[in-house]
Amino acid sequence: MTVSRAAALLLGLAAATPAFAGKANDTLTVSWDREQTTLDVYYFTDHSGLTLMNNVWDGLVDRDPKTGEYVGNLATSWKWESPTSLLFELRKGVKFHNGEDFDADDVVYTIDYVKDPNNKILLVQMVSWIDAVEKVDQYTVRIKLKRPFPAALEYLTLGVPIYPDQYYKKVGTAGMGKNPVGTGPYKVTSFSPGREYVLERNDAYFSGGTKPKARIKRVVVRTQKDLNLMMGELMTKRAEFLWRLTPDQADQLESIPTIRVERSPTLRVAFLTFNALDPQSPLARPEVRRAVAHAVNRDAIAKNLIRGGAATLKTVCATKQLACPAPGVDYAYDPAKAKELLAKAGLPDGFETSIGSTSDRFITEAVIGDLQRVGIRAAMNFNVWAAFRDKWVKREMPLFHASTGFWGISDASIAFGTYFGEAPQDLSRDPVVTEAIRKADGTQSVEERTKFYKDAQDRILDQVYWLPLVEIVNNYAFSKELDFTPSPDEINRFYRASWK
Known part of the structure; x- marks a missing residue:
């Protein structure tokens, strides 16, 4: 569908569909393709949840948007009592949206709840480093770590929003998910x-934290699965904010005078992952996975599909993350080498497999085309995120393409700790990798941490448990009436937006 056709459809619907009026009604309408089934942010892992989390909740600390330094938010100050003990002084006079007063009970209840495995939160890596939390007095709490973990403050900035204890005890995740x-x-x-x-x-x-009071009165976040209709909504002024557009869609919108397009570098990376634990699959064999690595033209994906200055990825982590090591193992695009490896593995005619996907379908299609050229016949298995993740942790996909923005965490530990180290999404369970990650996570020195992560990364890439593809550039499109600056962590801080 062309842009003009999408616009025509939206114009036809405009008279029958009620809409907010943007700047005139002080309402920002955001259109995106994510379907939120719950708003309890501990129970969904899509990156869009970070936007909801950051606008509706607060954590103990935050990062200054200009300097990147850690500053107090619900906590006014903190100190390291030891390498495994953090003491926080809490902000007084803060109220939850329902009128409850914020204090130490809320912090203790939230952390105790989310670190309890019986409650089965999805982002367990955000709190897996916490051993215990205790109330010192009404406005002082102590967090005890299982072992030294230098990224503790980084995780507290984004991964541990504080819930009201009385309300959550009463309504549980079902109530928090709805209201x-x-x-x-x-x-x-x-x-x-x-x-x-x-x-x-x-x-x-x-007042006094890192977040300013919001300037726009109302924000409507609406699901629109048809990306062409989404574009039409922006063109007909029924939305003012789009993100995660394909490069082609961004190119089309850029020529419209009422629309501003911005291509923003991110922490997001695209990758292929293999189920190395299924002995019945050809992909359980390292030489077959290496064949896949040589078959995929990653440079072409970056240059021709992602565009906007996107770079081929050669690391497990995002290169901008603290302690992300330089690549030590890489695979050049070499279809002849791929065929040679398949022949040596006893698969001269290739084989058939499925390839899972949940976003950026055009990347998956490019990978399928590259694999076809060396004899690997991959059929796409496309899923919404919740079903995709469920199949991932249940090991039901032999091969899949996915992407992650690492939940905005600017530390390499989130990459290694989420997808390896015997985490639920680890499909290799390699003890060499796990031990290197354990050493890195317990080391304060950035230089030493980087060295241990490199040991893990070299093993991961040598065995091709994971094939990095490309660093993603995020394509936004806004009404020119909107003043908004995207950030690399992809958190849409609506409270920093305003009308021109």
């Missing part, structure tokens, strides 16, 4: 699962 309550600059006023949620400015938001 969220936080302390943040915006509060949720309505939610239609799979369709939209509406945020209203929290006029009582506290």
Whole structure:
């Protein structure tokens, strides 16, 4: 469908469909393709959840958007009592959206809840380093670590939003998922699962933290699965904010005078992962996985498909992350070498497999085409994220393409600790990798951490448990009436947006 056809469809619907009025009605309408089924952010892992989390909730600490330094948010200060003990002084006078007072009980309850394996939160790596939390007094808490973990503050900035203890005890995840309550600059006023949620400015938001009070009164986040119709919504002024557009869509919108397109570098990476634990699959053999690595033209994907300055990825982590090591093992695009490896593995005619996918379908299609040329016949198995992740951890996909923005965490530990080290999504379970990650996570020196992560990365890439593809450039499109600056962590901080 062309842009003009999408616009025509939207114009035809405009008279029959009620809409907010953008700047005139002080309402920012965001259109994206994610279907939120719950708003309890501990129970979904899609990166869009970080946007909801950051606008509706607060953590103990945050990062200064200009300097990158850690600063207090719900905590006003902290100190390391030892390499495994952090003491926090909490901010007084903060209220949750339902009127509950914030204090140490909320911090203790939240952390105790999310680190309890019986509660089965999805982002377990965010709190797996915590041993215990204790209340010292009403506005002081102590977090004890299982072992030294230098990225502790980084994880607390994004991965541990604080919930109101009384409300969560009463309603549980089902209630929080429908009617969220936080302390943040915006509060949720309505939610239609799979369709939209509406945020209203929290006029009582506290001062003194890192987040300013929101300037736009209302934000409507609406699901639109048809990306062409999504573009039409922006063109007909029924939306003011799109993101995760394909490069082609961004190119088409860039010529429209009422629209501003921005291509933003991110921490997001695309990769292939293999189930190395299924002895019945040809992909359980390292030489077959190496054949796949030589078959995929990663440079062409970066240059011709992602564009916008995208680079071929050669590391497990994002290159901008702290302690991300330089690559030591790489695979040049070499179809002849791929065929040679398949022949040596006893597969001269290749083989058939499925390839899972959940986003950036055009990348998966390019990979399928490259594999076809060396005799690997891969059929796409496309899933929404929740089903995709479920198949991932249950080891039901032999090969898949995915991407991650690492939940905005600017430390390499999130890459290695989420996908390897015997985490639920680790499909290699390699003790050499696990031991190297354990050493890295317990080392304070950035130089030493980087060395241990390199040991893990070299093993991962040598065995091709993971094939890095490309660093993703995020394509945004905005109404020119909107003043908004994207950030590399892909968190859309609506409270920093304003009308021109």
